Amino acid sequence: MNKHFEPSELVGTPVAQVGISRPHESAHLHVSGRAYYTDDIPESEGTLHVALGLSPIPHGRLKSIDIEALRAIPGVVAVLTAADIPGVNDCGPVVHDDPIFAKDTVQYVGQPVFAVVATNRLIARRAAAKASKVLDIEPLEAVLDPREAVSRQSFILPPMHLTRGNPAEAMATAEHRLKGTLSLGGQEQFYLEGQIAYATPADDGGVKIQCSTQHPSEMQLMASHALGVPANRVHVECRRMGGGFGGKESQSGLHVCVVAMAAAKLNRPVKLRLDRDDDFMITGRRHGFEYDYEVGFDATGLIIAADLTMISNCGFSTDLSGPVMTRAICHFDNAYWLPNVAIRGYTAKTNTQSNTAFRGFGGPQGAFAIEAILDRVAGALNLDPVTVRHTNFYGRRQNNVTPYGQVIVDNVIHELTGELLRTSGYWARREAIERFNASSPVLKKGINIGPCKFGISFNLTHLNQAGALVHVYTDGSIIVNHGGTEMGQGLNTKVAQVVAEELGVRFERVRSTATDTQKIANTSATAASTGADLNGKAAQDAARQIRRRLEAFASQIYGGEPEDVVLSGGRVQVNGTNLSFEELVAKAYVSRIQLWSDGFYATPEIHWDRETMSGNPFYYYAYGAAISEVMIDTLTGEWRLVRADVLHDAGRSLNPALDVGQVEGGFVQSMGWVTSEELVWHPKNGKLLTHAPSTYKIPTANDVPAEFTTRLFKNENVKDSIFKSKAVGEPPMLLGFSVWLAVRDAVRAAGGPGSDPVLDAPCTPEAILMAVQSVKKPAAVA
Structure with a gap:
């Protein structure tokens, strides 16, 4: 008996190692200060x-x-x-x-x-x-403003265009039309x-x-x-x-x-x-975006045509600005069917830091535009924003093709938002908020929903590959090394869970080691939410090869067929014989059975033509929604998040505890981006003025509401992802938009029906105060 292994391994009790909540593999080191960083x-x-x-x-x-x-x-x-x-x-x-x-x-x-x-x-x-x-x-x-850069034809890359249908003709015949501009800041x-x-x-x-x-x-x-x-x-x-x-x-x-x-x-x-x-x-940061748009819609709020120009502030060099804009274009639709759409993307070159990847990689910037547009449509028609969003959701069996040509086969946005509306008590709270606002001249409440459909895979197809090594030592302990990097998200924990599940042992037997170019070569970045998908599959491949060798060896020495050998709970059952995993491993070593293996995985079914802006760039989609309730002070512009309800689709989660943490973290980080995290450059000397915690405000624990409910939607991936799970790193970045939308709802309440707030992001108290003044003007509906 090895005293380092759990006693329950010795009784052969099957214990699932994936789909369960367990702590981050380095949590005890993080909290004690013993985790080694560079x-x-x-x-x-x-x-x-x-x-x-x-x-x-x-x-x-x-x-x-x-x-x-x-x-x-x-x-x-x-x-x-x-x-x-x-x-x-x-x-x-x-x-x-x-x-x-x-x-x-x-x-x-x-x-x-x-x-x-x-x-x-x-x-x-x-x-x-x-x-x-x-x-x-x-x-x-020096050119510091992205709109000025576009006027000077100062681009990092040639403009990108994506068109579906006949947006100009559909726009001309639409019952209602809205035009507008919008600004979304970057994020450190x-x-x-x-x-x-x-x-x-x-x-x-x-x-x-x-x-x-x-x-x-x-x-x-x-x-x-x-x-x-x-x-x-x-x-x-x-x-x-x-x-x-x-x-x-x-x-x-x-x-x-x-x-x-x-x-x-x-x-x-x-x-x-x-x-x-x-x-x-x-260093650079998330690209700030500028938008010019026009939308045509009918009396129910159904979008007939949309025309969008997006300008990203790239800074002085290209970095990753190309794929960031591509993903923004591919996420403008978010969860909505847009039959006639024209999108233009301009990558503006400015004399500022070169902007780069940030959680969501352009997807949130694209989705933000359609959410802002739909919110204006709802206000102009005096309809609830939930109703307008539901009217425009992708269909289950029709109206399910994206502007770039990918057929959506896993749509659960209707079921997911329906469940969230019920569990959050949205409609009753909407009525209560309207009563509160009618009797409160200074403080105003707002509530709104932020849905999410987020594509999972790298834009650049060849990056969707990964490798791993799994070593089983003669005492039954296991090492896994893969090409992903651990940045606190729990990737090593999930990969170790996968290996433990495949080899039929408990998690405690498996140890993840440092990412190392001398072990796994030619790795892709740990980005685009693909860390567990790619590296988990590669590690599964390696572990499965070892398991099959052990099954074949066990059947050879004890009789029976390899497929009848059971590795579970740290025990091996074969043709009536029951032995421990380490006993089988020791025998396999003496018989010169290979106890290590490499694994490889390449995501199937994806392709992308960047010239035509069409293809299947994503293996699947992750869905989610958040409902946020806020209160603003119309005299000072101060605001507070009163309550947040989040429901997110992580498929058949590998580790629910880690995934809930990622969803909550993404929501709060997104909320900070669209509310308090303001970047300011000196208009003349070009110096970044918000370059320290004293001048750049990220959310703190005090910004998290007392009522914050986060749940995972019961679902499983229709694609052959790792144990039918779904990526959870980047998609939640869209959920925090519900806070900005709720603030906009509260500002609209300050002006009454038909109000059309002018509110960019981040909506700092100063911006909210100016927006309160703007609602005195009626909405301009054609």
Whole structure:
């Protein structure tokens, strides 16, 4: 008996390892402070520290750098510039337009121009802070506003277009029409652990990099290109991150390249950890969007035609702006049938930080537009917003084809929203709120619903693949390694549950190890909500191969057929013989049976033509809805979330506790984005003014309502996903829109029937106060 295994394993009781709630595999380490993050790795003797020298202006011609003045500072070991890069001066993930160090031109306030390597971090930072004194930059005109960029034809990529039906003709004949503009701000990832990388020289010109990244393979390639060496000389490892949210998918690359170059040049370990202000100033965030739209509809609120122009603020380089806009276009429909639609997407180039991936990857920006439009339609017709949304939902057997041509075969939005309306008591609360508002001249309540249909898969088809390794040791303990990264979402826990289920052992036998490019090669980023889908399937493939070998071996030595062998509860039952899992493993080892295996998975049935903007880009859809109730003060613009009810479709959940946590986290993060998280750049010098917790407000525990009910919708995936589960990382980002919509409902109540609030997002108290003034104007319905 192995004392490390649960006693219940020894009695052979079948115990399911998936579909049950269990704690995050590192929860005990997180709460005790014993979880190792990159900054906790013990520094090797002689470790040097790096800080980045940043451009003080948004656009200019770089004439010179006074490197000698920096080198003369005591403690400074080296100063690196673009001229010191042995390979390629680029860390762009798709298009090679993102320099590691500015060479001839600086393009935003905060762009790295040089790196100071010093004996300690404080010296490096103090030297780097002299950037404004040592840089000679000739100022050039800067473009800071995305609408201005479009007027100047300043684009990152060619415009994108998607059209279905005849929207112009349908619009002209529609009974009612509305036009409008809308602005949706960006969002800072605000991960708890900032950007950090630690590089150590290795044999034969190689380098080992430990870093906080969602994409180790891309970091490996970026570093190899910067060093001018093959990828096999670069080893990248990531055990866990203190949050990522997309901000560590591509933008960890610059920091990885800098430490790799410094370590290779100086043959010493080198570490770079940004402080919060520099992290804000250097890295990009969620793309802010501008919208121009026109919608035609009938007296019931049914959308006849929609015309939409979306402008994304990309910043100075491409980064991931292409797929972000593509996903925005593919999510404008959200949960609604749009028979005639024209969508144009413009990727505006501005002299600001290069914006990047963020939870939802453009999907929320697309869905936000249709939710705002439908809310205006409901107000213009004096109909309840729930009724108008229900009128426009995709049908079950007809009106179920998206504008990009994918047939929806898993639609549960009708059942899901119906259940949520019942359990939340929506209609009774709507009546109560109307009575409250009629008797309350200053405080106004609002309630609204935010539905969700979110496509799951990477836009770029070839990224939908994953690999894994499973090792069974002779004592029956198990290791699993896969290409996904753990950033607190519980991916390692879910993958370990999958392996335990496949091998018929308890979860405690399985341990997940650090993501490592020397174990799993050519991995995709842990993004697009595909972490458990891809890596879970790959690990299942590997574990299943081992199980089949053990079944064949057991039947060989004990008789019977392999398919009759049962591995369950840590026991093996075969032809009347009952033995422990570790006993079978030990016998298999002596008989030279392979006890490890690699696994691979590629998502089937998906394809995408980016020229025609059509295809099946998503393997399936995740659905959800939230109902939020708010109260606003019409004299100050202050607001409070009174109650939130959330129902989300996670399919046959692998781990309900983890999934509920992801749904709640996504809802709150989304709520922060559309209410309090305001980004402000100085209109003249281009500096980001909201670059610290003191000026940028994310939600806190105090913003979560006392009544917050989150449940998982009983459903199972119609597709062959991992144990019929559904992804849950990004879809909940649409649910927080219900808070913004509820605020809009409360503002509308301040103006009475027919009010049409002018309210952008985020709806800060200032914005709410101005919106209250705007409701004095009647809605403009053609």
